[in-house]
Amino acid sequence: MSKPWYTSKTVWLGMLIIAGGIAEYIAGLPAEASAATIIAGCLGIVIRFMTDQPIT
Secondary structure: OOOHHOHHHHHHHHHHHHHHHHHHHOOOOOHHHHHHHHHHHHHHHHHHHHHHOOOO
């Protein structure tokens, strides 16, 4: 990745999704749904770090 991680909108979106999943869990929603949300956020961040080329 050529730019600092904190300038990536994808990483910030992933963090917001993870925070939403945690909020779902705290609110008492089913654990499966919360886990799926958190996993989706984590996967988005991982994919961003694996990608080193911009969209052309």
